[in-house]
Amino acid sequence: MPVSINELITKAIEPDDLKTDGQLTSPRSYGVYEIKGAKQDSIYRQGNHPVRLRELRKEFPEVELKYLFSSKEDAVQVAAMLNARDKKTVTRKISRQANLPSSPKSKISGQSIVHPSKILVQLFEHKPYQGVAPEASRFLFVGLDANYDVNIEKMSIFPKVLEYHEDGEKFWHTHEVHHPFLLDEYRGDGKRYHQNFERIGFRTEHAHLISFAELFHLPTVGRNKLSVEDFDVTHLKRLNQAILEGEATHIFISPAVASLMRASGAFSWIPSRPENTSDVLPVLFRYANKKVYSLLHFSNYGKYQALLYSQLDAIWNLKTV
Template sequence: MYEAHPSRELNAQFAHKPYQGVEPLKATFLFIGLDANYAPDLERSSSFQHVLEYHQDGVAFWHCHGVHHPFLLPEYRGDGRRYHRTFARIGFTPTHAHLVSFAELLHVPTVGRSKLTPQDLDPLHLRRLNEAILQGNPKHVFLSAGVARLMRASKSFPWLPKDAGVSGPLRILYTEPTRTVYLHLHFSNYGKFQKQLEEEANAIAALLPTGV
């Protein structure tokens, strides 16, 4: 169950482009989340135009502002900064912008706390994500435990195993010669998870290409 965001403009952006950054099919690094959550009064925020700018062209936004997401801009005062600050510590820079995609299992933006079930998800959107993972360009796909559970429950990703293998800080869920799907901690974690977050961040940083 979820509550869709009331903004018509934001929903229109998602209908046109249900992802952020590069199209998932064309990315090298694909990070999959549950849902894109925003404050219900976002339209009245000074950050709203930056959010729209980001959804229109995430690569251009990153190059223009030097950060990968509007939640990291100085004027932003809402929730969600922890996730994006943790991601930023990995070491991605604007030169990597054309390699990175963020996508969610839910195809619309939300408000509040969602408790998603397979019935909430759009089958066509899931098929496109599955195509991006298995047949697209992504070499490195990242799922948190909650995302992996919902993907399994949806029955749209039959290749996804119940358990991950152990291979260093990043556990591997699926691998073939040209791509790997990793299980990682959600970037909003902190406290007792800090050491593991740092180890995983270092492992992801080691995958970054040089000379881009």
């Protein structure tokens, strides 16, 4: 059973029980901070105490420590729960998004494609990408959607998933893997995708260079066949701007995703085919110092596996370009 917020709060500790150790405490502690009068949806933040509190007070006029924990996972989960607690329903929240149907339905199952976890949805609303911000990345991987098991909240991996979506770069440094699905405790679907990405060879020192962004800006559930009508126009515009004007010099898109991007009308620069289809990593588009590549989906195997592995090697060689 998932842990309730009240159960987590009972694990909070007192600041007076800790000693100052530079910008942190001894032993380490993690705060949940309330931003009073904040206009954004998320009015709670978390992080290393007390340095995170000092950072927030530079950004917001009224910030106070709400809870303090000895566990990073507890702080991440409580902050996410507090942010989601007052929301009525996921669909009502989504219906306020411009240019997005109030409840996009799967063309396969007929059910909502948006994941039922309010906490997960809230994290994506705040940060519709994984890793560093797409505008700040050097290697940008554009996918279709981030799909999670319907029962992800009941899995032991869920606190790690929350931690990852709060700060993917920090997660990589903490756990020495880029995604929670690579941790030993995870046994669900999606592992192959991230195992193949791991084959590229990126390590923790590259974490600040890498971003994953999807065309659909919220977490999904079940088997879906997304179409352009499902996408949020504002999100697509941000993604287009990140590609053309951001720091990324190497952008990777699968053929299926490129087709949807082209059909959406938000990415007018995408051609119908790469420059040279015989290249291991075909170039779709060049702009200034940027290249957009056509890349097989990371979940490919069987007859496409050899080509995918060659593409992964080619990506590794780009790190010095």
